[in-house]
Amino acid sequence: MAFFTRPQSANAAIKIVRPATVEDDQFKPAPTAAKKDSVQRQCRNIMIYGSCKFENKGCVYYHPPAPDAVPFAPRAESPTKGLSPTLSAKAVNAPVFVPKLPVRIETSTPPPESSPSPEYHDEQQQQHQEMYDEYAYPAPGADDQMQEMSSNNFYSDPSYDTYDPTTENPYFAAQAPVFVRQPLNYHLYSSVIPPSFVSSATDTHFIPTSTDLRTLLQGYSEDLRAAAPQGLNLPEELQGYHTLIPLENIGGSTERRKFGNWHSTVYRATNSLDGTTYCLRRIENYRLNHQAAFSAIETWQNIRHPGVVAVHEAFTTHAFGDSSLVVAYAYHPKAQTLFDAHLKLTPPVYQHGARYQPQAPPGQTQVPERTLWSYIVQLAAAIKRVHDAGQALRMIDVTKVLVTSKNRLRVSSCGIVDVLMYDSPQDAHQLQQEDLTMFGRLVFALCTGNVMASSGGNFQKSLEVMGRLYSPEIKTVALFLVNKGGPHKNIGHLLEIISSRVATEMSDALSSTDVLENELMGELENARLVRLLCKFGFINERPEFAREPRWSETGDRYIVKLFRDYVFHQIDENGNPVLNLSHVLTCLSKLDAGTDERIMLIARDEQSCLVVSYKDIKSCVESAFGELARASTSSNSANAGGYR
Numbered sequence: 001m002a003f004f005t006r007p008q009s010a011n012a013a014i015k016i017v018r019p020a021t022v023e024d025d026q027f028k029p030a031p032t033a034a035k036k037d038s039v040q041r042q043c044r045n046i047m048i049y050g051s052c053k054f055e056n057k058g059c060v061y062y063h064p065p066a067p068d069a070v071p072f073a074p075r076a077e078s079p080t081k082g083l084s085p086t087l088s089a090k091a092v093n094a095p096v097f098v099p100k101l102p103v104r105i106e107t108s109t110p111p112p113e114s115s116p117s118p119e120y121h122d123e124q125q126q127q128h129q130e131m132y133d134e135y136a137y138p139a140p141g142a143d144d145q146m147q148e149m150s151s152n153n154f155y156s157d158p159s160y161d162t163y164d165p166t167t168e169n170p171y172f173a174a175q176a177p178v179f180v181r182q183p184l185n186y187h188l189y190s191s192v193i194p195p196s197f198v199s200s201a202t203d204t205h206f207i208p209t210s211t212d213l214r215t216l217l218q219g220y221s222e223d224l225r226a227a228a229p230q231g232l233n234l235p236e237e238l239q240g241y242h243t244l245i246p247l248e249n250i251g252g253s254t255e256r257r258k259f260g261n262w263h264s265t266v267y268r269a270t271n272s273l274d275g276t277t278y279c280l281r282r283i284e285n286y287r288l289n290h291q292a293a294f295s296a297i298e299t300w301q302n303i304r305h306p307g308v309v310a311v312h313e314a315f316t317t318h319a320f321g322d323s324s325l326v327v328a329y330a331y332h333p334k335a336q337t338l339f340d341a342h343l344k345l346t347p348p349v350y351q352h353g354a355r356y357q358p359q360a361p362p363g364q365t366q367v368p369e370r371t372l373w374s375y376i377v378q379l380a381a382a383i384k385r386v387h388d389a390g391q392a393l394r395m396i397d398v399t400k401v402l403v404t405s406k407n408r409l410r411v412s413s414c415g416i417v418d419v420l421m422y423d424s425p426q427d428a429h430q431l432q433q434e435d436l437t438m439f440g441r442l443v444f445a446l447c448t449g450n451v452m453a454s455s456g457g458n459f460q461k462s463l464e465v466m467g468r469l470y471s472p473e474i475k476t477v478a479l480f481l482v483n484k485g486g487p488h489k490n491i492g493h494l495l496e497i498i499s500s501r502v503a504t505e506m507s508d509a510l511s512s513t514d515v516l517e518n519e520l521m522g523e524l525e526n527a528r529l530v531r532l533l534c535k536f537g538f539i540n541e542r543p544e545f546a547r548e549p550r551w552s553e554t555g556d557r558y559i560v561k562l563f564r565d566y567v568f569h570q571i572d573e574n575g576n577p578v579l580n581l582s583h584v585l586t587c588l589s590k591l592d593a594g595t596d597e598r599i600m601l602i603a604r605d606e607q608s609c610l611v612v613s614y615k616d617i618k619s620c621v622e623s624a625f626g627e628l629a630r631a632s633t634s635s636n637s638a639n640a641g642g643y644r
């Protein structure tokens with residue numbers, strides 16, 4: 001437990017610096033006299049390797065007089081119980097690895113001639129660290145620089161423009177928080193795969209190329225873990241939901257968002273019961289007259305379809321200071337409304353201090369015909385599912401249909417109108433007819449780029465535009481949907497009209513499952529290997545057992561340690577490190593499988609060796625880990641099974 005206590009200092013924040021290396025020791029400037037008088041830090045080489053090659057050659061850190069006095073250094077004479085006599089503990093006192101070509105990092109600031117101050121050393125370390133990690137979290141003082149950058153508008157990230165309080169229509173204008181974030185370079189985390197290894201170098205209708213798919217998924221991951229902005233004055237907790245983040249403008253000075261006749265706001269929130277992220281749509285000033293109004297939500301909870309955003313639950317709350325209705329939906333990271341994806345005008349541009357609205361080039365907002373058919377088929381399928389369940393969507397609109405990944409549509413906000421309109425019941429068949437009309441209006445809007453395309457005066461002109469840009473079948477579908485077709489018109493008829501397009505859609509959907517299966521195969525080993533690496537992390541170099549040589553230098557643990565060296569710490573004939581990922585993956589996969597193949601593990605002093613099979617090593621890992629799991633008294637010990 002002692003290892004998990006808080007540091008005894010007023011400020012618990014610990015600056016993260018790049019660990020000292022042999023080079024640091026070698027090229028470190030001579031310490032000042034004042035430094036010598038102060039308490040000196042112990043040399044890391046002693047702590048890690050048990051010895052320091054530079055002890056008498058300029059290393060300025062503290063070297064304890066006798067190895068036996070050093071708690072972390074392996075003992076010269078360790079008990080060899082349970083090991084063959086050839087595997088003495090001396091074996092671990094292997095020479096320290098020193099790269100043949102020491103890398104010096106030149107800094108722009110020339111080092112002072114003599115007696116550099118501790119500050120200079122810190123600065124050097126910081127510069128080194130920046131060179132190592134371009135996207136590191138800001139170092140102390142960097143906040144000020146970033147604030148300055150943000151106030152000067154130097155920093156801009158198109159995906160976060162909406163959070164910029166200096167724009168004309170800011171999201172959080174009332175509180176005007178400034179969002180400063182490091183742009184993530186996703187390929188730092190999932191690097192671009194060389195073309196020869198990419199199974200899906202070309203994108204399919206629903207799935208982008210392997211590399212783009214990874215970028216997309218990293219984007220989802222970032223979206224899901226985005227921190228909540230400060231100062232928005234939102235409830236901290238709401239019926240078990242916390243960390244509310246508005247997904248749209250909630251600034252007081254801007255136009256209020258409407259959902260029909262109600263003011264509404266959409267939030268992302270985390271549910272404390274299941275830890276999952278949800279999308280909450282709040283309707284302001286709603287008065288619940290009959291509990292039965294929520295019965296529609298129960299029906300919607302049972303409607304699961306890939307074209308419908310799943311309804312989770314609904315409740316009323318006073319947490320916002322009024323009486324609000326909140327409906328929780330599945331959250332789809334980075335979702336965009338159809339309006340935002342296809343109909344939104346190009347954002348204004350500033351040039352020479354003047355603002356102007358660039359004219360979108362003709363055809364720029366035009367949805368490609370293949371995409372349009374895909375949208376029509378997906379929406380028709382979603383409507384069919386809902387109508388078959390006896391419900392109506394009641395809100396098929398470009399601002400309520402979401403594009404959730406490549407060419408994938410889902411209808412959002414389902415069930416909410418049913419609750420709001422509970423007091424004015426309407427015939428279900430009538431509502432379903434209205435769904436078809438709304439669907440038709442949406443097709444008109446997507447074809448022409450104008451949300452009012454199907455209304456009165458625009459109707460004829462819109463038909464002309466559609467005829468010019470798309471095949472006649474699109475026009476037929478749009479007219480079928482908006483025209484009054486009698487009481488027997490239903491979604492089934494539309495699906496008959498577009499049956500050939502449905503077949504194309506199905507083929508594309510099946511191709512995408514093939515692509516995803518292929519991608520999954522490539523990733524399958526990762527989870528197993530991460531579990532193995534976690535076990536190594538748990539077993540190797542446990543600080544609390546460092547004083548107990550029998551733990552790490554004998555029996556199972558010693559074999560695990562030598563295997564770790566065999567996998568990760570190999571050097572070539574010139575003493576240079578071998579960084580062969582294939583070797584690592586092959587070894588770990590064989591270990592995971594526990595094969596009978598034998599390998600030779602060599603002690604660090606190269607004086608002794610062991611021939612063991614992967615099966616033996618696997619059982620060593622299991623027994624060492626099992627021993628730790630048994631000793632663990634924390635509540636997490638119950639999760640140890642999760643590593644198997």
Ligand SMILES: Nc1ncnc2c1ncn2[C@@H]1O[C@H](COP(=O)(O)OP(=O)(O)OP(=O)(O)O)[C@@H](O)[C@H]1O
Nearest residue numbers: 247248257258266279330331332335336337399412
């Ligand atoms: N289930 C969801 N998952 C993820 N994001 C969602 C979800 N539902 C809505 N959003 C996002 O929330 C934002 C606001 O949604 P909303 O439906 O209010 O759209 P809007 O364009 O603001 O429409 P309106 O003008 O009617 O307010 C949109 O950017 C949308 O992408």
